[in-house]
Amino acid sequence: MDSKHSADRGARRPPIPVKIVIGGGFGVGKTTAVGAISEISPLTTEASITSVAAEIDRTSEMPEKTTTTVALDFGCITVDDELKLYLFGTPGQDRFGFMWQDLVQGALGALVLVDSRRLGDCYPAVDYFERIGLPFVIAVNLFDGRLSHDLDDVRWALAVHEDVPLITVDARARMSVRDALLAVLRRARDRTMLPRI
Amino acid sequence: MTGHPDAGSAEPSDVSLVRPYVMTSGSSQEPRSPIEIEAQVLTSELGLAAAEQLRFELRDIVALCRCTVAVAEVAAALRLHIGVARVLIAELADRGLVTVHRPDGELGTDPGTIERIIRGLEALR
Numbered sequence: 001m002d003s004k005h006s007a008d009r010g011a012r013r014p015p016i017p018v019k020i021v022i023g024g025g026f027g028v029g030k031t032t033a034v035g036a037i038s039e040i041s042p043l044t045t046e047a048s049i050t051s052v053a054a055e056i057d058r059t060s061e062m063p064e065k066t067t068t069t070v071a072l073d074f075g076c077i078t079v080d081d082e083l084k085l086y087l088f089g090t091p092g093q094d095r096f097g098f099m100w101q102d103l104v105q106g107a108l109g110a111l112v113l114v115d116s117r118r119l120g121d122c123y124p125a126v127d128y129f130e131r132i133g134l135p136f137v138i139a140v141n142l143f144d145g146r147l148s149h150d151l152d153d154v155r156w157a158l159a160v161h162e163d164v165p166l167i168t169v170d171a172r173a174r175m176s177v178r179d180a181l182l183a184v185l186r187r188a189r190d191r192t193m194l195p196r197i
Numbered sequence: 198m199t200g201h202p203d204a205g206s207a208e209p210s211d212v213s214l215v216r217p218y219v220m221t222s223g224s225s226q227e228p229r230s231p232i233e234i235e236a237q238v239l240t241s242e243l244g245l246a247a248a249e250q251l252r253f254e255l256r257d258i259v260a261l262c263r264c265t266v267a268v269a270e271v272a273a274a275l276r277l278h279i280g281v282a283r284v285l286i287a288e289l290a291d292r293g294l295v296t297v298h299r300p301d302g303e304l305g306t307d308p309g310t311i312e313r314i315i316r317g318l319e320a321l322r
Contacts, residue, residue, distance in 0.1 A: 014265040014298040017235035018314060037321075043273035047234075048280060072234075072279065074269050079317030083310070086235040086267065106233060106300050108311060178321050185318070189311040 015084035020184055021104055023090045023129065024113035025121020029141045029171035030089035031073045033113065037177045038075020038087060047072040047091070047103075072103070087181075090125065109188040110136040111180055113171065116149045119157050126160060135188040139169040139180045232283050232290075234269040237298040238262045244294030255294075258285055262295055 022030045034042045047070055070091035077085045088103055104110070110129050114122045122138070129136040140147060140154055147168060149157075155166050165183050170176040240248075240262040248259045257275050266274070272282035289295040304310045 014237035014239050014296075016298070016304065017233070017237055017267060017300045018304060018310070019235050019300075043270060045269055045272035045282075046278045048278070072269070074234075074273075076267070077318070077321070079314050083313060083317065084237075085314060085317075086269070088234070088269075102231065102234065106235075106302055106304075108304075108314070174321075178318055182315060182318055185311055185315045189308050189315070192306050192308045192311065 013082075015078070016082055017084050017086055018079075019086040019088055019107050020181060021088050021090060021107045021110040021134075022113065023110055023122070023125030023136075025115065025118060025125075028113045028115045028118075028121060029143075030113055033111075033141075033169070033171040033177045033180075034073055034075040034087045034089050036172055036174045037077060037181070039077055040075055042073045042075045042089075044071050044073050046070070104132065104134060107134060109184040110134050111184050112136055112138045113169070114138055114140045114154070114158075115143065116140050116147065116154055117143075119154065122158070126158065130160075135184070135191045137165045137167060137180065137183045137187055139167050139183075141171045142168050232268055232286060232297055233300050234267070234272075234279060234283075235300060236268050237265045238268060238271060238286055239265045239296050239298070241294055241296055243292075244289065247294055251294075254285060255289060258282075258289060259294060265298075268297075 022033055024030055031042055072091060073089040075087050077087070079085050088107075090103060110125070112122050112125045112129065126136070126138065138158065138160065140149075140151065151166055151168070155162075158166075160166070165187055167180060167183055169180040238258070240259045244259045245263070248256055251259060254275070254277075258271055261271060261274055268282055268286060269279060271277070271286065272279045275282070277285070286295065286297060290297045
């Protein structure tokens with residue numbers, strides 16, 4: 001009897017967490033995408049981003065460093081007995097920059113959602129993931145199921161390397177979001193196969 | 198207009214009434230390597246036994262983590278700023294009241310693990 005409870009607790013080992021980050025501009029469908037595939041309703045918590053606001057707020061009297069409280073949305077998918085995949089949507093306030101080492105630390109890769117009518121909104125995410133060398137895929141969200149620009153035009157406008165996969169996604173559709181995450185994972189896997197320079 | 202006594206003062210109005218260092222008993226020191234937001238928290242036997250003696254916010258975490266819960270889920274469920282949740286969880290871990298299972302930094306670059314996740318997602322319907 002006295003050995004029972006410890007055996008029970010030992011039997012349910014906590015899963016190993018892995019994560020994918022979902023980036024993009026405000027209102028581009030990040031939370032919708034998380035909600036479409038997460039096995040829990042997307043949860044929101046508060047987080048802080050610290051950023052250097054010098055460029056944007058040059059004329060104001062703000063100190064160089066600013067800490068902003070933002071909402072962080074996330075969900076999860078149980079992959080198997082041992083692995084649990086977390087999806088974190090980056091906060092939408094891109095004007096504050098991307099000093100989110102915390103969020104991205106240890107991530108497998110990132111999905112950057114794009115609204116083709118507001119392409120510029122995704123630049124901070126693309127720049128950031130490029131800079132830190134995190135594998136990412138760009139997915140144009142099909143609002144109303146339609147693409148308002150040709151994918152080639154979008155690639156040209158974003159000026160991303162031709163290696164970076166550019167796909168479409170319907171952020172409301174579970175299977176479509178799954179396929180976009182699979183594209184991120186394949187990209188991450190292919191990266192691990194590359195010889196180290 | 199409402200005659201709020203703080204109106205017009207230098208203090209920003211959107212500051213939470215409970216400041217982080219109050220919630221953490223004066224400790225605002227995060228662990229050297231902050232606990233990842235996806236790290237898994239599980240209450241220990243010791244934590245279960247000590248629950249009644251803990252101050253309220255620690256007791257809430259110990260109660261919540263009877264089943265494994267991620268740091269971010271603790272923050273969301275208890276409406277804590279994620280930085281506060283981290284500090285409180287680190288304190289509980291230091292006292293042996295919870296165990297924290299942190300992600301393995303090598304996994305993100307392990308093709309076998311990524312392949313497993315791919316297969317897991319492909320099986321979703």
